[in-house]
Amino acid sequence: MIETxxxxxxxxxxxxxxxxxxxxxxxxxxxxxREPALMEVCGSHTMAVAKTGVKKxxxxxxxxxxxxxxxxxxxxxxSIDAMIQLAESDERIICTFGDMxxxxxxxxxxxxxxxxxxxVRVVYSPCDAVEIAKENPDKQVVFLGIGFExxxxxxxxxxxxxxxxxxxxxxxxxxxxxxxxxLRKLLNEGDVQVDGLLLPGHVxxxxxxxxxxxxxxxxxxxxxxxxxxxxxxxxxxxxxIELLLNENPExxxxxxxxxxxxGNRQAQLMIDQYxxxxxxxxxxxxxxxxxxxDIRDQFIHLNAKSRFDIKAGEPxxxxxxCGEIIRGLIPPEECxxxxxxxxxxxxxxxxxxxxxxxxxxxxxxxxxx
Amino acid sequence: xxxxxxxxxxxxxxxxxxxxxNVFITTFGHHDQAKLxxxxxxxxxxxxxxxxxxxxxxxxxxxxxxxxKLAICGTVNDLAVSGATPLYITVAFIIEEGFSxxxxxxxxxxxxxxxxxANVRIVSGDTKVVERGSVDGIFIxxxxxxxxxxxxxxxxxxxxxxxxxISGTIGDHGISILSARGELGLVTELNSDCASLNDLTSEVxxxxxxxxxxxxxxxxxxxxxxxxxxxxxxxxxxxxxxALPVKExxxxxxxxxxxxxxxxxxEGKLLxxxxxxxxxxxxxxxxxxxxxxxxxxxGRVSEVETxxxxxxxxxxxxxxxxxxxxxxxxxxxx
Amino acid sequence: MCVGVPAKIIKVDEYSAxxxxxxxxxxxxxxxxxxxKLDDYVIVHAGxxxxxxxxxxxxxxxxxxxxxxxxxxx
Numbered sequence: 001m002i003e004t005x006x007x008x009x010x011x012x013x014x015x016x017x018x019x020x021x022x023x024x025x026x027x028x029x030x031x032x033x034r035e036p037a038l039m040e041v042c043g044s045h046t047m048a049v050a051k052t053g054v055k056k057x058x059x060x061x062x063x064x065x066x067x068x069x070x071x072x073x074x075x076x077x078x079s080i081d082a083m084i085q086l087a088e089s090d091e092r093i094i095c096t097f098g099d100m101x102x103x104x105x106x107x108x109x110x111x112x113x114x115x116x117x118x119x120v121r122v123v124y125s126p127c128d129a130v131e132i133a134k135e136n137p138d139k140q141v142v143f144l145g146i147g148f149e150x151x152x153x154x155x156x157x158x159x160x161x162x163x164x165x166x167x168x169x170x171x172x173x174x175x176x177x178x179x180x181x182x183l184r185k186l187l188n189e190g191d192v193q194v195d196g197l198l199l200p201g202h203v204x205x206x207x208x209x210x211x212x213x214x215x216x217x218x219x220x221x222x223x224x225x226x227x228x229x230x231x232x233x234x235x236x237x238x239x240x241i242e243l244l245l246n247e248n249p250e251x252x253x254x255x256x257x258x259x260x261x262x263g264n265r266q267a268q269l270m271i272d273q274y275x276x277x278x279x280x281x282x283x284x285x286x287x288x289x290x291x292x293x294d295i296r297d298q299f300i301h302l303n304a305k306s307r308f309d310i311k312a313g314e315p316x317x318x319x320x321x322c323g324e325i326i327r328g329l330i331p332p333e334e335c336x337x338x339x340x341x342x343x344x345x346x347x348x349x350x351x352x353x354x355x356x357x358x359x360x361x362x363x364x365x366x367x368x369x
Numbered sequence: 370x371x372x373x374x375x376x377x378x379x380x381x382x383x384x385x386x387x388x389x390x391n392v393f394i395t396t397f398g399h400h401d402q403a404k405l406x407x408x409x410x411x412x413x414x415x416x417x418x419x420x421x422x423x424x425x426x427x428x429x430x431x432x433x434x435x436x437x438k439l440a441i442c443g444t445v446n447d448l449a450v451s452g453a454t455p456l457y458i459t460v461a462f463i464i465e466e467g468f469s470x471x472x473x474x475x476x477x478x479x480x481x482x483x484x485x486x487a488n489v490r491i492v493s494g495d496t497k498v499v500e501r502g503s504v505d506g507i508f509i510x511x512x513x514x515x516x517x518x519x520x521x522x523x524x525x526x527x528x529x530x531x532x533x534x535i536s537g538t539i540g541d542h543g544i545s546i547l548s549a550r551g552e553l554g555l556v557t558e559l560n561s562d563c564a565s566l567n568d569l570t571s572e573v574x575x576x577x578x579x580x581x582x583x584x585x586x587x588x589x590x591x592x593x594x595x596x597x598x599x600x601x602x603x604x605x606x607x608x609x610x611x612a613l614p615v616k617e618x619x620x621x622x623x624x625x626x627x628x629x630x631x632x633x634x635x636e637g638k639l640l641x642x643x644x645x646x647x648x649x650x651x652x653x654x655x656x657x658x659x660x661x662x663x664x665x666x667x668g669r670v671s672e673v674e675t676x677x678x679x680x681x682x683x684x685x686x687x688x689x690x691x692x693x694x695x696x697x698x699x700x701x702x703x
Numbered sequence: 704m705c706v707g708v709p710a711k712i713i714k715v716d717e718y719s720a721x722x723x724x725x726x727x728x729x730x731x732x733x734x735x736x737x738x739x740k741l742d743d744y745v746i747v748h749a750g751x752x753x754x755x756x757x758x759x760x761x762x763x764x765x766x767x768x769x770x771x772x773x774x775x776x777x
Contacts, residue, residue, distance in 0.1 A: 001709065001711075001744050001756065001758050001761075002709075002725075004758055004761050004762055004765065005709065005756075005761060007765050008761075008764075008765075009684065011611075011684045011685060011686075012772070013765070013768045013769070013772060014684070014685050015685065015686070016768075016771070016772035017768065017771070017772075018685070020771060050689075051689070052683060052684070052685060053683045053685045053686070053687030053688070053689065054685065056687045056689075057685060057686070057687050097749070098627075123552075123553075124553040124554055124555075124626070124749065124750055125554065125732075125749050125750025125751070126749060126750070127732065127750055128554065128750070150748055150753070151748070151749060153735060153751070153753075154748060154749045154750065154751045157732055157734055157751055202746070202748060202753065205746065205753045205754045206753070230684065230685055231764075231765075231768055232764075235764070235767075235768060238771075254764070256757070256760040256763075256764070257756050257757045257758070257759075257760035257761035257764065258746055258754045258756055258757075259754070260754070264735050264736075264753065264754065266734065266735045266736070266737065267735045267753065270734070270735070343695070344692075344695030345695045355627055363692075364689075364692065365689045366689070367690060368678070368680075368689075368690050544727070548727070554729050554730060554750065555727055555728075555729055556727070556728040556729065557726060557727040557728065558726070559726070559727075616726075617725035617726050618725060618726035618727050620725055621723075621724035621725030621726055621727040622724070622727040624724060624725075625710075625724055625727065625729065625747065
C-alpha cells in the first residue's frame with residue numbers, strides 16, 4: 001500500500017501532468033480568452049499547492065485562488081477574543097488545537113495568556129481534553145471547538161465521551177463553519193471569478209460526492225474532489241480544466257481511494273446527534289444564516305457558552321484584509337500589512353498564523369525576497 | 370524508599386558533603402582536585418575555545434539518553450564544530466528538592482561515561498538545591514574548554530559551489546523527545562541521536578583542509594541553522610528536498626502532526642560546508658563512523674551575495690525560500 | 704495540512720485502534736469506521752480514523768495517470 005501511495009508524489013508522473021495541464025490551459029485560453037480560474041476551497045489545498053510548488057509552476061497558466069477553507073482564518077475576531085477571554089481565569093484549563101494558540105486577539109493571543117501563567121494546553125485530539133478534565137476534577141476544562149465538517153464529527157466524539165462518562169467539568173466552546181453556505185455566498189455574490197472548484201479532500205470524506213450536486217444544478221460550476229499529494233493536485237486541476245473546456249459541469253470524485261461517493265454515514269449521524277444549525281459570523285464577511293453548527297440544546301450542559309458568562313467587546317478594527325483574502329478577492333500580497341507589519345512572528349490576522357492560512361502559505365512558500 | 374534530594378543537600382553541610390563525595394566525586398573521579406575551589410588546567414596551545422550551555426530538557430530521561438548525556442554532548446559539540454579539541458568541562462546542577470538520588474546517580478554516570486567517550490575531563494562542579502516547583506527536576510549547565518589545534522581557524526571563506534553535507538538523518542531528537550513527553554499520544558521507538566561529534570570533526574579536519582564551516586543543527590533544526598549561515602556569511606544556499614535524509618518514523622510523525630523535519634532539533638548531527646573537490650573525501654570519512662553512516666550531500670552554495678537566502682529545491686522542480694522557524698512547531702488542526 | 708500517509712491498523716479494540724504510521728504509533732478512535740479490520744490503512748484526523756483507504760482505487764488513479772503520460776509520449 002505505502003509503495004502504491006508513494007507514487008502520488010512521483011515527480012515523473014507529476015512532471016507529465018504539469019505538461020498536460022499547460023496544454024489544456026492553452027486550449028482554454030484560446031477558447032475563452034483568459035486563463036481558467038480555480039478555487040481551492042480547502043486551506044490544506046492552499047498550503048499544498050504552495051508548498052509543493054504547483055502554484056508557482058502554473059503561474060500565468062492557471063489561476064489558483066485560495067478559498068474560505070481555513071477554519072482559524074474564517075473565525076470572526078469577536079469569537080477569537082471571546083475564546084482568549086475564556087482563558088483569563090485561574091479556574092479553567094483551556095485546551096485547543098495548535099493553530100489557535102498564536103492567533104492574535106484584540107488584546108493578546110492565547111500564547112500570551114499562557115506566558116502569564118494561564119493554563120492553555122495544545123492537544124492533538126479533542127478527546128484528550130476530556131481526559132485532562134478527568135485528571136483535573138477541581139478545574140473547568142474547556143475545549144475550543146473550531147473547524148469544518150471534517151473536524152465537527154471529531155468534536156462530537158469528545159462530547160459523546162464527556163456525556164457518557166459524565167465528566168461534569170468539561171465543556172466545549174464551539175464556533176464551527178459549514179462549507180456549503182459560504183460557497184453559495186461566494187457564488188451568489190459573484191465578486192470573484194471562479195470557473196471551477198477544487199473540492200476538499202477531507203471534508204468530502206464526511207460529506208461525500210453527492211452532497212456537492214447543488215454546485216452543478218444551481219450554479220453550473222464543476223468541482224473535483226482531490227487529495228493533497230502533487231499528482232493528485234495536478235490531476236484534479238487537469239480534470240477541472242477538461243470539464244470547463246467541455247462546458248459540461250459535473251462533480252468528479254478524484255479521491256476515490258479515500259472519499260466514498262455517499263460520504264461517511266457514521267460521521268454524519270454523529271454530527272446530527274450532537275449539533276444543530278446556527279448562524280455564524282465569518283471574519284470580514286459578517287453573519288451568514290445557518291452557516292455553522294452549535295451544540296444541540298439537549299447537550300447544553302456541555303456548552304461552554306452557556307456555562308460561562310463571556311462577553312467580548314467590539315474588536316478593535318485593524319487594516320488586516322483577511323476577510324477579502326478568504327473570499328478570494330485579493331491575494332495576500334495585496335494586503336499592505338503582508339510581510340511588513342504582519343509576519344508569522346508578529347501576526348496581525350489569523351491567515352498569517354494558521355497552518356492552512358493563505359497568508360502563511362504565501363509568506364512561507366511563495367515569497368523569495 | 371527512594372532517597373531524595375532535600376534542601377539540606379544544597380546547604381553546604383554534611384548532607385551536601387555526602388552528596389558530593391558519594392555521587393559526584395565517585396563518579397567523576399579526581400579526588401584531589403575536588404579539595405580546591407578551582408581546577409588547575411594544563412593547556413597545550415595558545416588558542417583556547419570556550420563555550421557554555423544550559424540544559425533544561427523535559428523529560429529528563431528519554432530514549433537514547435538523558436539530560437546528563439545531553440549536557441556533555443551539547444557542549445562538546447559546540448567546541449568540536451568550531452574546530453577545537455574539547456579538553457575540559459565544568460558542570461553545575463540546579464536540582465529541585467525531592468529529586469530522586471538514584472536518578473541523579475544515573476544522570477551523573479551517563480555524564481561520566483560520555484565524557485570518557487569524548488575524551489574530556491570534568492574538572493569542576495557545583496550543586497544547588499532549590500525548593501519544590503522552582504525548577505523542573507534538574508537543570509544542568511556545562512562549560513567546556515578546548516584548544517584549536519590547526520593553524521587555520523573555522524569558518525573559512527565560503528565559495529560558490531561549495532557543498533552542504535549532513536552526517537545523518539534529521540529530526541530524530543525532536544520526534545524522540547516529543548514521543549517521550551507522551552502529550553500528543555504519539556509513541557515511537559526512535560532514539561534521540563544525542564552523541565558527541567568530536568571524533569568526527571577531528572577526523573574530517575585531518576583529511577580535508579577545505580572544510581569551510583561546521584555546525585551542529587540543534588534547536589530550530591537544519592533549516593534555521595542554514596538560514597543563520599546564509600545571513601551571517603552572505604551566501605545563498607539551495608538544498609534539495611529529495612536529498613534530505615529522514616527516518617521513516619520521523620516522516621510518519623511529522624505527517625500526523627504537521628511538523629517539518631527541517632525544523633526539528635538534532636543533538637548528534639554535523640552540518641558541514643565543504644569545497645566541492647573534497648566532497649567525496651569528507652563523505653568517506655564521515656561514513657567510517659557509526660553515527661556518520663548515513664552522511665550525505667543535501668545541497669550547495671548557489672551564490673555568494675549580500676542578503677543571502679536559503680532555498681529548498683522541490684521534487685517538482687520549483688524552489689521555495691526557507692525562513693527561520695516562527696515560534697514553535699505546533700500540531701495542526703487538520 | 705490534511706495530507707496523511709495513511710496509518711496501518713495494528714490492533715483493534717471496540718472503539719479504538721492502534722495505528723502505525725511508518726513506525727510511529729498512536730491510538731485512534733474508530734467510531735466512524737466500525738467495519739475496520741487489522742492491516743487496513745486509514746486516514747486519521749485529530750485522533751479519529753475517518754476513512755479506510757481503498758488500494759484498488761489508488762492503483763486505478765496511478766494507472767490512469769500513467770496512461771495519460773504514455774498517451775502523450777506515444
